[in-house]
Amino acid sequence: MMERVRDEGNISRLESLFDRYRGIVPKEVLVKEDVLLKGLNFSEEALKGEYQEKAYYLFTFDPDKPEVVKRRARIVPQEIRISGGIWGLRPTIIQSRHSSNSPYTVGLMDGKKVLLLDGIPVAEVEFARRPVYYGTRLSNGMAVEEVAPAIYWGETADVTAFRICEYWGIGGQCKFCDINENFKAWGGLREGVGVAVPKGLVAEAVSIASEDQGVKRYLITGGSIMDGKKEAQFYLGYIQAVEERLSRRIPARLNTQALPPETLGKFYEAGVDYYHPNLEVWDPKLFSLISPGKDRLIGRNEWIRRTLEAVKVFGVGNVSPNFVAGIEMAYSDNFPYGFRRVEDAVKSTAEGIEFLMSKDVVPKFDTWGLEPLSWFGRAGVTPPPLEYYAELYVKYLELKVRYGLPWPKGLGEAGPGISKAPATGFMDMDK
Ligand code: SF4
Structure with missing residues (x-):
C-alpha cells in the first residue's frame, strides 16, 4: 500500500x-x-x-x-x-x-x-489492454477498431453508426452534446468512414470483434434522424446486416430515440436484446430546454409512453433509458434554470426513476462530461458537486430494491471491483 x-x-x-x-x-x-x-x-x-x-x-x-x-x-x-x-x-x-x-x-x-x-x-x-481483434483489416483496408472499437474494458464492441445528429441543423441539439463538433474535430481523420458508416463495414467489424473471447455484446449508437420512421429504418438496417453474419452469437444493445411502438417488434425480431431510448433528464421544463429537438419532434409524454411500450417487447431489465446524470444542475447566467440544491435535483430525478421503475423500466446513467464545444460548454455552466452522485445512487439502489428490479441487463455485471461500465459509478455500488 x-x-x-x-x-x-x-x-x-x-x-x-x-x-x-x-x-x-x-x-x-x-x-x-x-x-x-x-x-x-x-x-x-x-x-x-x-x-x-x-x-x-x-x-x-x-x-x-x-x-x-x-x-x-x-x-x-x-x-x-x-x-x-x-x-x-x-x-x-x-x-x-x-x-x-x-x-x-x-x-x-x-x-x-x-x-x-x-x-x-x-x-x-x-x-485498458489492446484487444486481440484490433489491427485486423476490413475489406476496404481500414482497421476494425475504426468501426467497432471496444469499450467496457473490452466487453462491448461499440459502433457509432451515424456520426452526426440532425437536430443540430435546426438548433435543436441537446445542450450537453458535442456529437457534431466531435465529428468536425476527429471524424475527418477517419478516412473512409464518413458520416454514416456503411452497413457492410459494420457487419464485418462486429463479426470480427465477436470472435474475441473478451467481447460479450455489441452496441449500435449514433445521432438522431428527425423523421422517426426513417431513423427506425436506418438503425434497423444495421442490426439486420450485423445479425445476418452473427446469428445472435452475442447480444445487441441499441441506442436510439424513443422509436414508434409499431417498429419495436421488428428490432426485437432482428436481434436487439437491450434498448436505450435515452430521456436524458426527467424534469419536464428542463427536458424541453435541454433537449429541444427531442421535445419538439417527439415530445416528453410520447417519449415516456414509447419507453413503457418497449418493455412489453424487450422484457423487464432490457429497457434502460439513459439519464445524463448532473445536467439537471446545469446553471449559469446564460442558463439560469438548473436546480441549485442537490436535494432538489435528486428529488426530481428520483421521481422519474421511481415512475419508470414502477412500470418495469430500469433506467441507467452516464456521468455528465462538460465538453467545451457543447451548448453548455459555451454557455459556461457549472457541473454538480460530487455529493449529487452519491445521493442519486443511494436513491437509485433504494428504488431498485423496492421494485425488485435487476440491474440494467445490457451493462454487464455490477458491484464494486466488478463493474466494467466506464462512464458512471452507479454500477459500482454495493448490491
Ligand atoms: S439526440 Fe441529442 S444527445 Fe443525441 S446525438 Fe442528437 S443532440 Fe446529441
Whole structure:
C-alpha cells in the first residue's frame, strides 16, 4: 500500500465524503465520479508501451477542446483501471476524459503507473489492454477498431453508426452534446468512414470483434434522424446486416430515440436484446430546454409512453433509458434554470426513476462530461458537486430494491471491483 501524505485540498475533501457515506457509498464510486467530473491528465512518460488507445466515439467526453487533445504526442488510453493505493481501492474502471487542468494525473513512479491527485499518489493504474481483434483489416483496408472499437474494458464492441445528429441543423441539439463538433474535430481523420458508416463495414467489424473471447455484446449508437420512421429504418438496417453474419452469437444493445411502438417488434425480431431510448433528464421544463429537438419532434409524454411500450417487447431489465446524470444542475447566467440544491435535483430525478421503475423500466446513467464545444460548454455552466452522485445512487439502489428490479441487463455485471461500465459509478455500488 502507498504511503499516506497529509494534504488540505482535494484529498481531504474526498476523505470527508468517504466518512460521510461510509457503509453507504463505496469509496470507489466517489473517486470514480470525481475523476469523471474533473477529467484526467497524463504525463508523457506514462503514455509508453502498448495499450488500447481511445477510439472515435459518439461524443468527445473531454473537458479539453479537441485542439488541446490533438497536441498530445500519443493518443490517451480508452479507459484506465485504478486499484489499491492509499485507500486500498478495489479495481475500478474509468473512461478517459482528457483535461490538462484536472487535479488528477496519471504519471510514472518507480516505473509503475500511478494516479496522482494534487501531485500525491493515491492509486495504482493500469491501462485498458489492446484487444486481440484490433489491427485486423476490413475489406476496404481500414482497421476494425475504426468501426467497432471496444469499450467496457473490452466487453462491448461499440459502433457509432451515424456520426452526426440532425437536430443540430435546426438548433435543436441537446445542450450537453458535442456529437457534431466531435465529428468536425476527429471524424475527418477517419478516412473512409464518413458520416454514416456503411452497413457492410459494420457487419464485418462486429463479426470480427465477436470472435474475441473478451467481447460479450455489441452496441449500435449514433445521432438522431428527425423523421422517426426513417431513423427506425436506418438503425434497423444495421442490426439486420450485423445479425445476418452473427446469428445472435452475442447480444445487441441499441441506442436510439424513443422509436414508434409499431417498429419495436421488428428490432426485437432482428436481434436487439437491450434498448436505450435515452430521456436524458426527467424534469419536464428542463427536458424541453435541454433537449429541444427531442421535445419538439417527439415530445416528453410520447417519449415516456414509447419507453413503457418497449418493455412489453424487450422484457423487464432490457429497457434502460439513459439519464445524463448532473445536467439537471446545469446553471449559469446564460442558463439560469438548473436546480441549485442537490436535494432538489435528486428529488426530481428520483421521481422519474421511481415512475419508470414502477412500470418495469430500469433506467441507467452516464456521468455528465462538460465538453467545451457543447451548448453548455459555451454557455459556461457549472457541473454538480460530487455529493449529487452519491445521493442519486443511494436513491437509485433504494428504488431498485423496492421494485425488485435487476440491474440494467445490457451493462454487464455490477458491484464494486466488478463493474466494467466506464462512464458512471452507479454500477459500482454495493448490491
Ligand atoms: S439526440 Fe441529442 S444527445 Fe443525441 S446525438 Fe442528437 S443532440 Fe446529441
